[in-house]
Amino acid sequence: MNEVIQQAKDIITGYDGPKIRIMEVCGTHTHEIFRLGIRSLLPENIDLISGPGCPVCVTPIGYIDEAVFLALEKNCLITTFGDLIKVPGTEMSLAGARAKGGNIRPVYSPDDAVEIAKENPDTQVVFLAVGFETTTPAACLAVKKAKELNLNNFSILTANKSMPNAYQKLKGSADAFIYPGHVNAITGNKVCKELKDQGVSGVVAGFTATELMTALAVTIEMLKKGEPFFVNCYPRVVRDEGSPVAIKLMDEVMELCDTEWRGLGIIEKSGMELRKEYSDFNARIKYSIPEIKGKPNPACRCGEVLQGHCKPSDCPMFGKACTPTHAVGACMVSDEGACSAYYQYGRSF
Amino acid sequence: MCVGLPARVVSVNEGTAIIDANGAKRDVRADLLEDLEPGDYVMVHAGVAIAKIDSDDEAEGSEIMSLIS
């Protein structure tokens, strides 16, 4: 353990002030916090809430249904980040569609999906574009490349999300936010600074043990002072201006739209959709996908869990109808989903 | 939300770069970064180099801790 971690750990474990609630927005932060066992270090008076920053957890059930439709009804080759394959849809997950003969392929990068389309001109390839500002530029680059190559067998099914308006929805959920380092690497810190002016505090953090511990220590120290704050705790990657090239690229290829967040409902201007100029690459238009309304289980309380309004164990399905091997809600799907983590680790970790 | 991988740039070629993370190499898109050179360190996400990396996390951490202590 290096000196910085030790110093940060002393601050974290030594906190004896009033109860504070800190929300890590990013799913990868949630994952690393569990992997490092950071929760087990926290005193009783610090609540660390896992927010809605996992693209898997917030992708609505209807989106999975659309992808299953393209795989089974339109015989498309579905290329996707591995994260999405096990997420339950209304009838089945993509893993289920694959068992029924659907062609589903995990890829590391949207660019690889374009290459697959190039090499298989007789196959219609659809890439499932999920993710936040970190991931969206990769999808935009892929679409532009497909356009340059004149590929008519490549399209994307968008469910890209944009954070700024989501923060507005989350405002009251915590005393301070740990902002997602790699989103800010793209967007810069403008939105976080504006939030500070509205009285919403937070720090942007990296992902290593040192970075997460430092960010938590800074958050605790700043909360003690009682003034709204924003601190960039990840300056080696996050610059105030973000990535102007990426911002311009996203604006060129996509535009903001209203979109549904699983559990949170529709948030205005919090989604990204392809602009008209790129509609040839929009799978919804290309395949005239009928409007699919996913049917989430009405008993599922994932939305409240994601906002920190209730604990996983408060949900009537938790551990009964909904378990990691038979997930009903999105928070049970991935290992780091709040419910899955709670189910596996209980309170002790 | 976004797994990132720190990696060293091995070579750069018209908007793409070969990166090396502990000996695992891959071609990634490098269009988002200007003036990228072999030897630079970058953060890679989903096959795209999204940012240059200035220093290691420990140096960064001790600088930040000095702000609050």
Added chain:
Amino acid sequence: MEQYITLAHGSGSIQTNELINQIFKSNFDNPFLTADDAAVLTADAGKIAMSTDGFIVSPYEFPGGNIGKLAICGTVNDIACMGAKPKYLTCSYIIEEGFPVEELKKIAASMGETARKAGVQIVAGDTKVAGKGQVDKIFITTTGVGNIIEGVNTSGAFAKPGDKIIVSGDIGRHGCTILLARNEFNIDADITSDCAPLWSNIEAVLNETKNIHVIRDATRGGVGTVLYEIAHQSDVGISLESEKIPVNPGVRGVCGMLGLEPLYLACEGRLVFFVPAEDADKVLNALRSCENSENAAIIGEVIEENKGKVILNTAVGAKTLLSRPSGELLPRIC
């Protein structure tokens, strides 16, 4: 002989004989392998260990081995883990029509070589040919027996609090090699499979001490899966030092890129030992003196509390639970 396997090769005809004589017999040659319906063997006194395993792997050839080598190592290592010296193997092939004969020769040669290295004789076999598309190129099943060394008594149910846990080398290399060989993620790394027969390693350990509670070979599911199995079978907790788990840098790089956990990547030449603390150094030194286990390491110990769970001590001096893998390993962005 033809260039490709045809249905005739599996029909019991002249072609079948040709295949057996030219490919299998020449590589597996030993006095027990005859044209009769069964091998006739002499039984030694004492207990025997017996195991069977089916092998399907795509691609069937990969850096560090092929399906043939794998089929020998897998069964030999299963037997060896019971403290038994592997003695005889049988093997059964299911080959897809159209499979290149040259490739089959390579696989058989590799099986012969690995069997000799492992000190085991292939005494019976069977070949079936399935129509095009009915199997994926070639499947092999091997069954083996070996004599348990007197005084050795190991089982997954024998782990006890205080036992040290030793792995015989860096983890996850086979799984990582296969992942890269499939070339689905366009990642390039100089990683070879750890696939190896391990009886000589176990023998070296048993020569030092027979006081070993558990020996397991970590295969699919990796070391993490083995640890959970033992924690359940023995009804104990397991505490690991995450920084002490040996992982090849390239494997770490690939895992970082795809968001995978090395503890859940398959191995084909790695053993996990549970030994009383006082014997741990002896076991470690014996392993380090053998080929394929030079980098053996103590990675943790058995604890009384947290029964059925695997706990990791992490880089920030905290404890966490090793999450259990749910089915197929998938790369992730989140």
